């Protein structure tokens with residue numbers, strides 16, 4: 100009974116959190132920076148259950164001085180990172196920011212983040228909505 | 241276990257007939273291994289790193305830069321998995337070396353590189369050096385890199401070849417692994433290449 104109640108509460112909280120936008124972010128993680136690395140990358144999945152195409156137009160985080168949107172592409176064997184002004188999330192679709200593709204890129208903070216640490220990101224979309232997501236720092240290639 | 245069976249099978253086959261080139265999943269073998277002209281880089285301890293350091297063991301090499309937070313850690317983490325996988329199958333003396341060459345000597349110092357590569361695998365080595373010397377090595381391998389603009393004026397990114405290069409114990413350019421990389425396939429390809437090489441000696 101108690102468990103069912105907390106499940107109910109949880110789904111209520113989730114639906115409340117999504118109420119202002121419809122866009123959802125989950126699975127967020129930050130790759131632990133190897134020692135000496137000055138840049139870090141973060142990954143997550145953004146889902147757009149609405150009828151309208153959306154764009155991620157900016158990201159902020161209290162943990163980082165700057166959050167850039169990038170895309171890694173490999174063309175003819177050459178890996179390059181391209182700056183993105185926005186990242187499209189199609190209606191009734193989702194976009195995965197994942198290693199070797201779209202990613203958030205941040206200068207590493209002075210205090211090194213360790214696996215298990217949590218950082219917040221605020222995602223801003225072109226419909227003026229914002230979604231906040233907690234990312235876990237993970238030691239993962 | 242499958243790798244061991246595969247090895248046994250190849251060993252048996254090669255015992256009865258002249259060696260046949262192995263069937264590879266990810267590696268592209270050079271038609272004939274390409275000798276490399278000497279180069280003069282600096283390793284992660286600040287010591288000279290030259291062609292001699294490629295001789296006497298196999299070497300996996302990857303070319304990148306530490307300011308690269310997406311592709312380079314992914315590739316080095318993958319190479320770390322290749323080494324751990326090979327560690328289960330090879331005597332320590334038969335292990336290949338893993339080499340990270342920084343094509344960004346302006347920002348990557350040997351001290352930084354030492355800590356950086358050890359994070360992915362304790363025995364990884366790193367090298368960098370004078371831009372002309374880096375180019376002297378990379379141009380023999382078809383490895384390309386070029387600076388591109390970053391998000392800030394004082395910053396830059398580097399577009400670079402994503403391939404992993406394999407040198408044989410004679411220090412020759414022996415094979416190339418193109419993206420996408422799969423650690424298990426690279427490890428089993430390596431064992432086949434190594435066996436074939438030893439059977440052909």
Ligand SMILES: [Cu+2]
Pocket residue numbers: 169170180202203204309310
């Ligand atoms: Cu990036």
